[in-house]
Amino acid sequence: MSQKPVRVRFAPSPTGPLHMGGVRTALYNYLFAKKHNGTFIIRIEDTDQTRFVPGTQQYIMDALEWCGIMPTEGPGLGGEYGPYVQSERKDMYKPYAEQLIANESAYYAFDTAEELEKVREQAKAMGMASWQYNVVTRTSLRNSLTLPADEVKRLLDAGEPYVIRMKMPRNRDIRFEDNIRGWVVVNTNNLDDKVLFKSDGMPTYHLANIVDDHLMKISHVIRGEEWLPSAPLHVLLYEAFGWEAPEFAHLPLLLKPDGNGKLSKRDGDRLGFPVFPTNWTTAEGEVYSGYRENGYFPEAFVNMLALLGWNPGNNKEIFSLEELVEAFSLERVSKSGAKFDAEKTKWFQQTYLRATDDSVLADMLSQELTETYDKDVLTNVCRLMKERATFLKDILIEGAYLLNKPTSYDQQTIDKKWKEDTSAILKEWFTQLEAISDFTAENIETAFKSFLESKGLGIGAVLPNFRLLITGTGMGPSMFEICAFLGKAECVERMNIGFGKINK
Numbered sequence: 001m002s003q004k005p006v007r008v009r010f011a012p013s014p015t016g017p018l019h020m021g022g023v024r025t026a027l028y029n030y031l032f033a034k035k036h037n038g039t040f041i042i043r044i045e046d047t048d049q050t051r052f053v054p055g056t057q058q059y060i061m062d063a064l065e066w067c068g069i070m071p072t073e074g075p076g077l078g079g080e081y082g083p084y085v086q087s088e089r090k091d092m093y094k095p096y097a098e099q100l101i102a103n104e105s106a107y108y109a110f111d112t113a114e115e116l117e118k119v120r121e122q123a124k125a126m127g128m129a130s131w132q133y134n135v136v137t138r139t140s141l142r143n144s145l146t147l148p149a150d151e152v153k154r155l156l157d158a159g160e161p162y163v164i165r166m167k168m169p170r171n172r173d174i175r176f177e178d179n180i181r182g183w184v185v186v187n188t189n190n191l192d193d194k195v196l197f198k199s200d201g202m203p204t205y206h207l208a209n210i211v212d213d214h215l216m217k218i219s220h221v222i223r224g225e226e227w228l229p230s231a232p233l234h235v236l237l238y239e240a241f242g243w244e245a246p247e248f249a250h251l252p253l254l255l256k257p258d259g260n261g262k263l264s265k266r267d268g269d270r271l272g273f274p275v276f277p278t279n280w281t282t283a284e285g286e287v288y289s290g291y292r293e294n295g296y297f298p299e300a301f302v303n304m305l306a307l308l309g310w311n312p313g314n315n316k317e318i319f320s321l322e323e324l325v326e327a328f329s330l331e332r333v334s335k336s337g338a339k340f341d342a343e344k345t346k347w348f349q350q351t352y353l354r355a356t357d358d359s360v361l362a363d364m365l366s367q368e369l370t371e372t373y374d375k376d377v378l379t380n381v382c383r384l385m386k387e388r389a390t391f392l393k394d395i396l397i398e399g400a401y402l403l404n405k406p407t408s409y410d411q412q413t414i415d416k417k418w419k420e421d422t423s424a425i426l427k428e429w430f431t432q433l434e435a436i437s438d439f440t441a442e443n444i445e446t447a448f449k450s451f452l453e454s455k456g457l458g459i460g461a462v463l464p465n466f467r468l469l470i471t472g473t474g475m476g477p478s479m480f481e482i483c484a485f486l487g488k489a490e491c492v493e494r495m496n497i498g499f500g501k502i503n504k
């Protein structure tokens with residue numbers, strides 16, 4: 001690895017909300033920066049104004065904040081290399097494009113959209129699959145390589161629209177070492193003369209990206225695999241400017257859980273899981289759901305994402321952000337696509353929920369409730385129910401009877417368990433229960449066991465029905481804990497109500 005200070009950037013285009021693949025790219029950049037005491041930067045690449053979607057930049061910043069992986073340089077964050085939004089740097093790029101013209105790495109092209117369309121059509125008619133503006137075709141098009149110098153000057157002086165294109169060298173192998181993929185070799189004959197500067201006065205992604213990575217002293221470019229085909233052009237651009245190229249690391253794609261394609265924004269709501277970190281509402285009012293709004297903890301989401309394409313080299317799966325920083329390395333990022341697993345994602349959430357302190361969960365819960373409950377009550381609800389929950393809301397759904405008397409009684413349990421003699425047995429147990437003076441879970445359990453013993457009854461004949469009377473459900477955490485939590489008076493009251501309501 002180079003000895004330069006580590007400076008990495010996440011460079012999203014504000015063309016829509018940040019998909020979880022984008023969050024993973026940001027995360028790996030964050031982890032890499034922290035691991036090497038470097039700087040994590042965010043740069044907004046908005047040179048393609050036609051694809052601009054309002055609200056995206058704010059969405060991205062909010063999402064990164066929710067994930068706890070905020071950059072330290074970027075729009076609104078400060079830093080010495082700003083502005084960090086490319087449209088605000090607009091005037092910076094043209095001299096660089098002209099520098100490439102001057103050193104013959106690029107050229108002016110005056111072909112109009114109609115002219116190019118015509119050439120494309122002709123190529124198609126001749127059976128050519130796809131036409132490219134390249135080392136061969138440029139020799140018969142209207143550009144500063146084919147037109148006489150005075151004609152070029154005349155066109156430029158007359159303000160004729162033009163673009164600046166990369167002059168791809170003929171038949172050269174471009175080599176670079178990718179931190180994840182190893183050596184990559186691409187022959188320039190397979191590359192076209194990409195537009196670097198557009199007729200609207202804006203640079204394209206390629207030019208702006210290289211100029212900014214250079215000016216912002218980026219040491220490592222860590223980005224999605226979809227940019228790998230652009231990397232040879234980028235390497236050539238660094239060479240043409242006489243700049244040292246950063247190191248590259250192209251991350252594997254995130255794949256759909258079903259099939260092999262790339263995970264797309266439509267997959268989530270189709271397959272019932274979120275694809276976005278937080279909810280995104282389109283201008284048309286269509287809502288794409290987010291992990292945050294689905295009740296995921298950011299720590300669980302981030303932990304899951306970290307392992308989607310990277311592995312620690314052992315079986316450890318639960319990592320705090322600090323542990324991820326410690327363990328992360330680009331060498332352990334895989335080359336092949338990572339298949340998203342919605343069930344595993346839930347498992348991460350469940351694991352994080354269970355590992356969270358009852359009193360912390362209680363505080364989170366009280367923020368979601370409209371009624372106010374005593375902190376102790378909520379803490380106990382969390383203690384009793386968190387093993388049965390994946391999301392915070394499950395605690396309330398599963399444990400509703402801990403806060404309110406049951407309003408119905410599970411019919412399946414009644415059908416299966418409530419027999420002829422059940423009422424009589426439970427009434428006897430009821431008398432025993434009422435007689436317990438120190439109403440602790442332990443004492444209730446002891447009394448219950450000796451009751452069963454004295455009657456020669458099995459647990460299955462009494463406990464489910466007892467649960468039914470107190471909670472209305474057929475399953476749940478320890479009944480003795482539940483009773484101790486509710487208190488004797490409440491249990492007595494609930495049993496009395498239950499006897500009146502369960503008829504068979």
Ligand code: GLU
Pocket residue numbers: 010011012013045205209221222223224227
């Ligand atoms: N603006 C590009 C994107 O939207 C960034 C590619 C890169 O990181 O170089 O993903």
